[in-house]
Amino acid sequence: MSLLLASAHRLKAAARGIGTAAAWLVVLLILTVVLDVITRRFVVLGSTKLQDLEWHFHAALFLFSLGYAYVEGEHVRIDVLHTRFGPKTAAAIELVGALIFLVPFCLIVLYYGYTFVERSFMLDEGSASQTGLPHRWIIKSTLLGGFFMLLVAALGALCESLAILLGAPPPESRHGEHEEVGL
Template sequence: MEALLKLSDGIDAIVSRVGKWAALLAIPLMLTIVYDVIQRKFGGQGSIKLQELEWHLHTGLFMLCFGFGYIRDSHVRIELIRDNLRPRTRAIIEMIGAILCILPFCGLVLYFGYDFVLRSFENNEVSAATTGLTHRWIIKSTIPIGFGLLAMAGLSVFLKCYVFVFGPTNLRNHAGHYVGATHHADLGNEAARLKD
C-alpha cells in the first residue's frame, strides 16, 4: 500500500509541476487581452492574430492545468451533497468515478486526439482566416496532452482513495486528504465505524 502512495505522489509531482508552469500562461494571456483591447479602443482596429493568440493561450492554460485542478480537488462539485458524506463514501465514489468515467474518457480522447494532431501536423494546418496564426497543430496538441495529464491525475486520485478505503489505518492520514479526512477526528471516527 505504501508503494501505491509513493506512485500516487510521483504522479502528483509531475502533474503539479506541469500545472504550475502552465498557469504562467495567464500572464501573456492577460497582456495580450489588454493590448488587444487598447489597440481596438485607440487604434481603431483589432487583430485576428491577437484574437487567435488569446484563445490559443486560454486553451493551453485550461488543458494543461486540468489535471492539476483535479489533484487539488478544485474542480466543480456538488458540495451540498458531497460535504455531508462520510470520507469513506467520498473515497468510494471517487474510485468509481475514476474507473468508470475519467480514465475511459481520457483514453478515448488520447486515442482519437493523437490522429487529430497528427493530421493537423502533416497538413501544415493554419488558421481559416488569411491573417491568422499558423502551426495549428501546436494548440491542438494540448488536447491529448491535457487529457493525458488528467488521466494521470485520475489514476493518482484512485490510488489514494483505494489506500484510504482498503489500506491500513496508519496510511489513511496521508491518503485521506483528497476526500477531506485529514483531521484526526475524522480519521478516528472513520476507524471506529470500520471496526463496527
C-alpha cells in the same frame, strides 16, 4: 500500500506542477488582450494573429489546468452528499467514478485527439483567417497534453483511493483536516 501512496504523491505532484506552470499563461493572456485592445483603439490596427493568440493562450491555460483542478478538488461534484461520507466511502466513490468515467473518457479523448492533431500536422493547418496564425497543430496538441495530465491526476487519485480502502490514513490537507477525495 506505501508504494500506492508514493505513486499517488508523485502523480498528483506532476499534475500540480504542470497546473502551476500553466497558471503563468494568464499573464501572457492578459498582455495579449491588452496589446490587442491598445492596437485596436489607439493605433486602429486590428490583428487577427493577436486574436488567435488570445484563444490559444486561453485554451492552453484551461487544458493544462485540468489535472491541477482535479487533484486540488476544484472540480464539479455534489459536495452536499460528499461531506456526509467517511474517508473510506469517499475513497470508494472516487475509485469507482474515476475507473468508470474519468479514465475511460481521458483515454477516448487521447485516442481520437491524436488523430485530430496528426491530421492537422499533416495538412499544416492554419487559422481559418488568411492573416491568422499558422501551424494550428501546435494549439491542438494542448488537447493531448491537458487530457494526459488529467489522466495522470486520475491515476494518482486512484492510487490514493485504493490505499485508503486498504487501510492507509487519508492524507492531511493544508488546514489539518482530512482532504476531500473528490468525484
